[in-house]
Amino acid sequence: MLFHVESERIDAHLSQSLCKSVRIGLDTDMAGNPDAFNPAELLLAALSACMIKGIERVVPILKFELRGVKVIVDGVRQDVPPKMDSIRYQIVVDTDETDRRIDLLHDNVKKYGTVYNTVAPGTDLAGAMRRA
Structure with a gap:
């Protein structure tokens, strides 16, 4: 692509x-x-869009019932050298699926996200997916 x-x-x-x-x-x-x-906010927006797009991609495959998704992302920038030192996120899903299925959806987001997998090696990236 x-x-x-x-x-x-x-x-x-x-x-x-x-x-x-x-x-x-x-x-x-x-x-x-x-x-x-700003550029850092664009990076965080790209990461959140990647997560939502990844969810859209796997929801039909997993037959995951979903009413909505919200992604909250916070980044901490260090000055020297300038970079995103850490990124924390919460993915909030509006669903009646089990916790195990929510964990499976989160695993797919982390495994198959292009932006996620580009950012993760150079940044302390961590977060959770939870029910709304």
Whole structure:
């Protein structure tokens, strides 16, 4: 699979990324821009999207009954060298499935997530999946 994203600077306060037919505002202002995601927030958003997409992929295979999903992600950045030192997440599923089946769903998210498996080796990444 190949992916393509183009990003460009709009001005000293905002940049944008273009992918398919979508534009996303990027906070590239050194003082911060409350109307856009900064790069670290984009990484966390990509991780949460990966988790939700992974759930969507395996729900039909596992015949897992699901009413909704919420992912909460928090990251801690270290300054020297600059990197995400740790990421903690909670995946909250609205389901009547057993705890064992929820654990199975979580295992699939961790095993088959592209972004998850890209981030995990270089970051202290940990979290849990729980019932709503």
